[in-house]
Every structure is written in C-alpha cells, then in structure tokens.
Amino acid sequence: MPYNIEIKAVATDNFFECIKLEVAESQKSFVASNVFTIAQSYVDKSLIPYAICDENTVVGLAALEYNSVDKHWITRFMIGEKFQGKGYGRQAMQKLIELQAKHDDCERIRLSVVPENNGAITFYEKTGFAMTDEVIDGELVMELLLDKKIFA
Template identity: 40%
Template sequence: MKIEELNEGNWYECCDLKLPEKQAEYIESNAISIAQSKLEPSLKPFAIYFEDKVVGFLMYNTEKEELDGYWIFRIMVDENFQGKGIGKAATKLMISEMSKLPDAEKIVVGYHPENQEANHLYANLGFIDNGDRFGKEIAVTKYINE
C-alpha cells in the first residue's frame, strides 16, 4: 500500500473510483476535488495504491486554516476495496506527510455526523472531538506530538 502525488498517469483512474451510495452523499466527487486542487495550489491530491492498482484518493491542505491546523480535505477508498484497512493505512501515510509541514501541531478533518465510517476511522487514529462544528460538519483534531 502506498500513496503517490496525483499525476498524468493516475488522475483519470481516481476519477473512475466509486463510493457506496450511502457514502457518496457525504463527499464531493474525485473529479471535483481534482479540479479544486488545480485552482487552489495549497491543496495536495494523492492516489492511493493497493497492489499497484489505484484504489483511492486523498487530498490535504498545505496551509493552516480554521482551528490553526492543517486540514484533510478528502479521503476515499473505492467501494470494491473497502474493509481491507486501506483507508486507515493511507490516512496514516497522509498524517505522516502532513506532520512534515511547517509548524505542524494539529491536523483537522470535518465530516458529516451521519458518516459512521469516517467517525470510526478518525476516532481509531486518535482524532479528538473538541466540540468544534462547521455548519453541519463535525471537526475532529489530531495533535501531532502527543
């Protein structure tokens, strides 16, 4: 399992990935996320590989935002590859990359309260709910040096 910065060889495969219907309502499509990354250069998109096949997509911001943290913008694993620990492993790799950013003290991610998969993933990785809310989204924080 590895993550690789989005490039001309893997971007289209990322656009073809699908989420189960109940998860798709909580997250923008990969195509929209990729377009957003081209308009906002601080966003870093990556393809997630499993056994040399693109199976997921993730993106984070390299500039601090709300709550004085670096934000995870997207993490998704294709519906055919969920339940294999790929999302957790990829998120750990992303956290490792993000922790190298300047003054990286905390990483923040927001998700819809009904997205149980996201809730389980982030709680499992040590993200803490400090009660922060942005619109309908819950924002949870991972402190880097703890």
C-alpha cells in the first residue's frame, strides 16, 4: 500500500510522538531508544535524527550520519511496533536512501545491525544492502552501493 512517507527533521511539533514510539519488546535489544538517539544527536553533530511520517503521523525514527572516513550512514532506523509489517519500512528506507544519494560524494550507504536481528538483516537485504566482512562494536556492517545514474 502506498503511503505518503515524508522524512522530517525532529522538531517541537513531532518530538513527543518520536519519543513515545517504540519497537516490540522482543526488538528492544536491537535498537537504541528514540530518546537516546535524539540525545546523542545533540552531542554528536554528525548524527541527524529524522521523524518518519505518514501525513502527520510519526511512524518511525531514523538517524543519518556523515563522517569523513566512511561518509554516509543510516545509523538508526526503526518503525514503531503498531506500524510494522504494513510497508512503512520499505517506503521509508527508500526515502532515506534517496536523501543520502543526493550528496555528490555518496557512492555507498552503510549501516550496522545486531547479528541476532535476523528480521532486520532480511529487510536490509531486500532493500539492496549486502553484508560486508566488517564488524563494528559487535555489529555487522552492511552497505548499499549506489548507481548514481538512478538518482541523477
């Protein structure tokens, strides 16, 4: 089902919706809380949190990162428990990829995932990410190589 997914800056009008959003209990060990992600972005200016919205409803949260070594990362990605399994994740991930791909120096997008999070690994593979041989802080690194012609 097509939704009207928008990626919006976390701001006063969506902050409380963002921090109330949670994943299922069984997923909580796989992703940082939204409060932590937003707080981390306050002290780490390379991390930018975004509300994932369908119209005016916040359905998820993502954080994008740019650093001088590995460049473009989707550092956090979550869809709220009651919105999972409905197609929001696929559409939101595509919008995040498009947002990162707009940068001239973006040749690949990277993310990391907890090794036991098989659902996320499968999801990321379906959206075009492939496993690398890298492990960072115990998490597996995946990447999506971009064909810049698609985003031109």
